[in-house]
Amino acid sequence: MFIYINQTDPDGALTWLVNQLWNAEKSGKAVYILSHIPPGxxxxxxxWSRNYYRIVVRFEQTIKGQFFGHxxxxxxxxxxxxxxxxxxxxxxxLFTAPSVSTFEELNPAYRIxxxxxxxxxxxxxxxxFLNLSNTKTSKESPKWxxxxxxxxxxxxxxxSATEWNELIKRIERDPEITRKFNKNYVRRDDVFCGKKCLEKRICLIRASHHNQKELCKNENKNKRIKLKLKAILNFFDF
Structure with missing residues (x-):
């Protein structure tokens, strides 16, 4: 609960991070960031998430990878x-790795x-991944x-970030890529993700900081307006 007293930089963690990145930048070194809860x-x-975002933007040449979980x-x-x-x-x-835990409705997985x-x-x-549906008994050795x-x-x-950004666009418009992304998201578990679910996932991918709820709301609203306008224009023969 004490982190709520100073939400901007609890215990000076971000100050420490900036100092480490600054020293790495001056020395021409590369940095990987390993952490738990993604800023989005x-x-x-x-x-905290917005300040972390600003740090990543400032040191994007030095930061070669961000690895999170949670x-x-x-x-x-x-x-x-x-x-x-x-x-x-x-x-x-920022790469969010899958969990070995099955919580919630997931197949265990790890990444290399x-x-x-x-x-x-x-x-x-x-x-x-470990397909739990194929594990017949608890006596069997796990088959990854x-x-x-x-x-x-x-x-x-x-x-690169550019390639992942292009992938997001393909996830939105290509049903086959959408299917692959959703299956990998839960490691081939049988969890349904409809239109609103996919919109939320895509917005979270694009946000990367905590006020994504407002960003997602505005983004989806603008998208619906564009779709309605397109339908109206298609109705008339200009």
Missing amino acids: DEECLES THYDSFSLFFTDMNNRGTAPLSV YSVNPTDWEILDYETY EFLYSAKDEYNLKDL
Whole structure:
């Protein structure tokens, strides 16, 4: 509860992070950030998440990877030049790894990253999962199966923020890519995700900071207005 006294920078953690990134930048070193709760998650403090976002934008050349968990889902999220405008240039990607835990309605999974040893860029990742439906008895040894490679599954040229941003657009318009993303999100578990569910997932991917509820509301509202306008224009022969 004490973190609520100072939501901007509890215990000076962000100040420490800035100092580490500043020293790394001066030394020409690369940095990976490993943490737990993603800044866009509703359980993350809003002020903290927005300040963290600003830090990532400032040091995007130094930060070579962001690795988070907590949600238990297989996903990612993006950071843009302007945190309140997803039309600006994508700068950094945050990887949210799946959980070994089954909570809630999920198959256990883990992920292995491939890294370029020269510049420390993330080259690809592979996810493996345990299909609980195929586990007959508790006496059987777990049989981990290959789930997917990010580059192969989504036809990515690389794992840059630009490529992930293009993937989001394909998830929105390509039913096959949508199906793959939703299946990987829960590791082939039988969890239905309809239109509103997908809209929420996509908005969370694009937000990466805690006031995403307002951003999602405005984004979905504008999308519906555009669709209605398009339907009206298609009705008339101009």
